[in-house]
Amino acid sequence: MIGRLNHVAIAVPDLQAASDQYRTALGANVGKPQDEPAHGVTVVFIELPNTKIELLYPLGEDSPISGFLEKNPSGGIHHVCYEVDDIIAARDHLQSEGARVLGNGEPKIGAHGKPVLFLHPKDFNGCLVELEEV
Template sequence: MIGRLNHIAIVVPDLVAAADIYKASLGAVVSEVNVLPEHGVRLIFVELPNCKIELLHPIDNTSPVFSFLEKNPSGGMHHLCYEVEDLYASMKRLKMDGARVLGDGRPKIGAHGKPVVFLHPKDFLGTLIELEQV
């Protein structure tokens, strides 16, 4: 069912400083700052040859990553995003296995303009998983 790893999301305390670590110290290609008000984050993409790292910072205290940053003030890995071909079929199979889809259980449009859902970390080895339809 799952295909490629699309990205790893890392929540960071300072977006520009974080991008500088990836650009200057680790020598990676980084994007400009993207502001995604509908997701409550500002975001910088780190482009690797085979996948992306997404550096996320909350827009305000209603952001879905605000409390994570409070608990992890130095930053930390927040979620993994796997690509799937058929999000509805994937959700059906996962629900049959007892896995919990977060929120109201319906796909939303993600940061790349494609339908996504998030799966409960307690059902997946302490890892928050995003599934993105491609």
């Protein structure tokens, strides 16, 4: 069912410093910051040859990653995103297997303009899993 790893998201306490470090120390292809008000984050995508790293920084008062950065002040790996062909079929299958979908269970439009869902980390080895329909 799951296809490509679309991205790995890393929450960072300083988006400029993290972008500079990936560009300079790690020599990667780093994009420009993009505000995603609907998701409460500013993101920077790092293009690797086979997938992307998504740097996440809180945007606004109710950012879903503020709590994560309070618990992890240096930052940390926040989630992985797997691609699926049909997000509704994927959701229904996962729910039938006992996995919990976060929020109201309906897909939202994600940072790439595609429908996304998040699965409960307690059901996936402490790993927050995003599914994105491609």
